[in-house]
Amino acid sequence: xxxxxxxxEALAQIPKILTLLDRNPHSPTYGCxxxxxxxxxxxxxxxxxxxxxxxxxxxAYETNIPENPYYQQPMLREWVxxxxxxxxxxxxxxxxxxxxxxxxxxxxxxAFSLLAGLESYILLGLMDYEALKFFERRAxxxxxHYESGxxxxxxxxxxxxxxxxGQLLQTSKWRRTIATRLxxxxxxxxSEGWFKEYEGCDPGYHTLTISILAQLDRLKPDNRLKDVLSxxxxxxxxxxxPDGSYGGEYAxxxxxxxxxxxxxxxxxxxxxxxxxxxxxxxxxxxGLAPCYGDxxxxxxxxxxxxxxWQDFIPERPQPMPRDVGSIWLQEAQxxxxxxxxxxxxxxxxxxxVFKLFDADNLVASDTHLSLQVRQGRKLKxxxxxxxxxxxxxxxxxEITIEGQLGWAxxxxxxxxxxxxxxxxxxxxxxxxxxxxxxxxxxILITGKQPAPFRFKRNFKWENHQWKITDELSxxxxxxxxxxxxxxxxxxxxxxxxxxxxxxQLQPWLDLTPEIKKISMGQSLKIERSF
Numbered sequence: 001x002x003x004x005x006x007x008x009e010a011l012a013q014i015p016k017i018l019t020l021l022d023r024n025p026h027s028p029t030y031g032c033x034x035x036x037x038x039x040x041x042x043x044x045x046x047x048x049x050x051x052x053x054x055x056x057x058x059x060a061y062e063t064n065i066p067e068n069p070y071y072q073q074p075m076l077r078e079w080v081x082x083x084x085x086x087x088x089x090x091x092x093x094x095x096x097x098x099x100x101x102x103x104x105x106x107x108x109x110x111a112f113s114l115l116a117g118l119e120s121y122i123l124l125g126l127m128d129y130e131a132l133k134f135f136e137r138r139a140x141x142x143x144x145h146y147e148s149g150x151x152x153x154x155x156x157x158x159x160x161x162x163x164x165x166g167q168l169l170q171t172s173k174w175r176r177t178i179a180t181r182l183x184x185x186x187x188x189x190x191s192e193g194w195f196k197e198y199e200g201c202d203p204g205y206h207t208l209t210i211s212i213l214a215q216l217d218r219l220k221p222d223n224r225l226k227d228v229l230s231x232x233x234x235x236x237x238x239x240x241x242p243d244g245s246y247g248g249e250y251a252x253x254x255x256x257x258x259x260x261x262x263x264x265x266x267x268x269x270x271x272x273x274x275x276x277x278x279x280x281x282x283x284x285x286x287g288l289a290p291c292y293g294d295x296x297x298x299x300x301x302x303x304x305x306x307x308x309w310q311d312f313i314p315e316r317p318q319p320m321p322r323d324v325g326s327i328w329l330q331e332a333q334x335x336x337x338x339x340x341x342x343x344x345x346x347x348x349x350x351x352x353v354f355k356l357f358d359a360d361n362l363v364a365s366d367t368h369l370s371l372q373v374r375q376g377r378k379l380k381x382x383x384x385x386x387x388x389x390x391x392x393x394x395x396x397x398e399i400t401i402e403g404q405l406g407w408a409x410x411x412x413x414x415x416x417x418x419x420x421x422x423x424x425x426x427x428x429x430x431x432x433x434x435x436x437x438x439x440x441x442x443i444l445i446t447g448k449q450p451a452p453f454r455f456k457r458n459f460k461w462e463n464h465q466w467k468i469t470d471e472l473s474x475x476x477x478x479x480x481x482x483x484x485x486x487x488x489x490x491x492x493x494x495x496x497x498x499x500x501x502x503x504q505l506q507p508w509l510d511l512t513p514e515i516k517k518i519s520m521g522q523s524l525k526i527e528r529s530f
Contacts, residue, residue: 003312005284006260007065010305013298014060014070017053020295023079031079031086035295044422048097049109051087053299054080055116058123059306077124084117084126088134095137096145101421103430104437107147111157114138116303118164132169139165143177148438149446152195153205155185156212163219186228190331193235197253199387199446200349201332203239204247204257204496210236211262211304218265229266233273236263238327238336240276242343243360244283245503249367250334250347250355252387254490254497256290259301260308271317277308278316290501297496328394335394337461344459344466348392351384352401352457355503356466356530362503363530365487369455369472369511371405372482379481381408382451383491397461405455406448408491445492452476466530473523483511483524 022029022038029038033050036043058080060070091097099106142158159181162174194201195209210232217225246258260277267274292301327336333349347353356364368384382405390403429436456471487506
């Protein structure tokens with residue numbers, strides 16, 4: 001499998017990253033990667049996360065392949081240094097930065113951009129006292145800050161930043177913090193191997209946590225960390241699909257993320273990790289990778305792909321046949337059913353959202369029943385895919401999930417809401433950013449408000465195919481204006497979700513005509529076979 005595929009995919013993003021950058025040395029925002037701020041002037045502060053984009057540029061500068069026009073280009077060095085210094089100049093006094101609203105003090109943005117700045121500084125051999133003092137100030141803030149929610153990838157990033165900078169500055173002042181936070185992170189690993197992201201298991205973010213912990217193990221080898229990584233890699237192997245795609249809407253955070261670098265590092269001592277990357281490369285070659293090319297998230301995969309190219313292991317293990325059988329991750333509430341040539345992935349805690357593969361072809365991507373309901377002047381969306389404790393019955397050849405629909409989270413900003421948020425953050429909120437973040441997480445991400453509809457989804461294996469039956473009932477169908485099943489519907493806000501992936505080209509199943517036929521007291525029933 002060609003390692004250069006990782007590099008080519010990543011280098012294709014560099015022109016956009018450079019477009020996002022203010023490259024004018026005489027500009028007051030020289031080095032800023034937030035084009036909405038410095039160019040369009042449609043926001044009132046720059047996102048600190050955007051300064052992470054220095055790392056893809058630094059890696060592009062060092063990536064020596066024939067088709068790389070950025071290799072050893074002097075301007076890239078200058079732009080990387082400008083980006084690091086812009087991060088320093090726009091940080092709060094305590095070293096923190098904002099991402100979505102002023103005085104947010106976002107741990108994720110601070111950690112991603114610190115690691116990027118630090119690694120770029122080391123990679124390019126920069127010498128700048130101001131940058132080093134900034135790194136130390138931000139690290140001090142991260143060491144003492146604990147964000148709301150359990151985001152394992154953020155915790156891993158913070159630990160890696162402290163270890164990396166501690167080694168660079170030859171200081172042990174964060175040693176106790178690193179040990180404490182590592183214990184905290186490891187306590188978030190399920191007995192099944194996955195790391196918690198908000199409410200559950202997201203295989204995509206899981207690969208990022210693997211990547212960060214593998215870098216930490218390389219910096220400071222640790223047999224216990226290797227045991228943790230072995231378990232994590234074994235779990236990740238379950239979610240590489242037969243077509244080479246990975247993850248999706250059946251995960252807790254709905255992401256198609258795949259960060260390959262950690263599997264190359266772990267592959268030095270666990271060859272099975274390399275098989276996962278080889279399967280992903282097959283999907284990448286077929287164009288099945290998701291698009292992460294928007295202004296806010298383009299950097300993560302770009303630097304990770306370039307690191308995977310850099311640390312690619314030439315000696316690859318032979319591929320192995322896929323196992324036939326059942327994998328029931330009871331803590332994650334994900335069930336995988338493998339029959340000869342057929343694979344079914346079901347999210348039991350999301351009402352039975354599923355992906356179904358026949359050989360290496362995606363047959364169905366189903367994010368469950370969705371209704372549009374008029375309530376007065378408002379149109380609301382009732383969905384079956386929100387996370388909940390549903391009634392589940394699992395047998396060898398039959399699975400049933402029952403529960404209640406919930407109202408989709410569709411809160412939008414408005415001028416009035418933005419003004420209120422700004423006033424709050426400029427007064428009370430700036431002193432309690434974690435409280436504001438916690439409230440926004442509750443509104444946009446966590447929790448479920450029940451809707452007056454019940455569903456029952458049944459999967460049955462018979463005659464070498466899966467028969468799927470959906471039943472939907474309600475005391476009243478009044479106000480229901482539209483119904484259907486989509487391939488990629490999600491209803492919580494997650495930065496890395498709702499990206500485009502070719503499997504989403506599957507058509508919407510319009511059930512509105514069937515709904516119109518239903519009388520009071522009747523149920524909707526749909527039967528499909530795959």
